[in-house]
Amino acid sequence: MDDPQPNPWLALLCAWLLALIATLSVLFVGEVMGQAPCNLCWFQRAFMFPLVPMLAVACFLSDGTVWRYALPVAALGWLVALYHNLLYFRVIPEAIKPCGMGPSCSGSDMMVLGSLPLPLLSLGVFSLIIVLLLIVRRRLSA
Template sequence: MQTTHPQAQSQGWALLLWAWLIALVSTIAVLFVGEVMGQEPCVLCWFQRAFMFPLVLVLGVACCVSDMGAWRYALPLAVTGWLIALYHNLLYFGLIPESIKPCGAGPSCSGDDMTILGGVPLPLLSLGVFSLLIILLVLIRRRFNQ
């Protein structure tokens, strides 16, 4: 059932815009940390980036054309990124044994230089961003059910 009420359409566009802005700010932030601050990302961070970066394009185009059906393309990217971020956090907080840690050979996210905002670890921040994106995309899906 498609909602065509102008106010509902406007609210849907606002949700899309928020999702795009969150993905854009997140992408700019990780590029700043990597390229300006010189912090090389670990393997799991790279995988999370692989699912965040396309969201900027998908959600940006969806905003430009007011495509409320874009959740179909964006939600799988966000959920996959969220699953990788969840796994990363389980490793970071020691809930998964270190022996199966896939990024042990390269840079590590466990150092103090990999925190932001007074001690929030980057893996936790990534999980939060993907969670927000999923919430916004599910709201769009429920509202427009396309």
């Protein structure tokens, strides 16, 4: 019996939901709670926000080829998030500060559930989106 063509739609839907929840969450923190993002958070937003409409259209059209242009966007966001986390957790010397002048994401009010910093959550979401897009890619090439 022939296996049906693997459908990447569920992975696309999960990736879109992650991007949507992340986007709505940071908009809530910024606009409702009034917490201004630091410079590196702004860059991460610049890579997360376009993923929402990009992946929504791909879900609507069941277009698995979206991985070709969504994956580089997510990967660039992941790199910024990784750099931000290296600074946040002081792996990179403290002389380089993303939150030095102006708003800071290192305060206790920028923690989720009391212990998860926003930069770490951003890295996690970008990582999950990348994994899901790689699953889409693999299912299309199967």
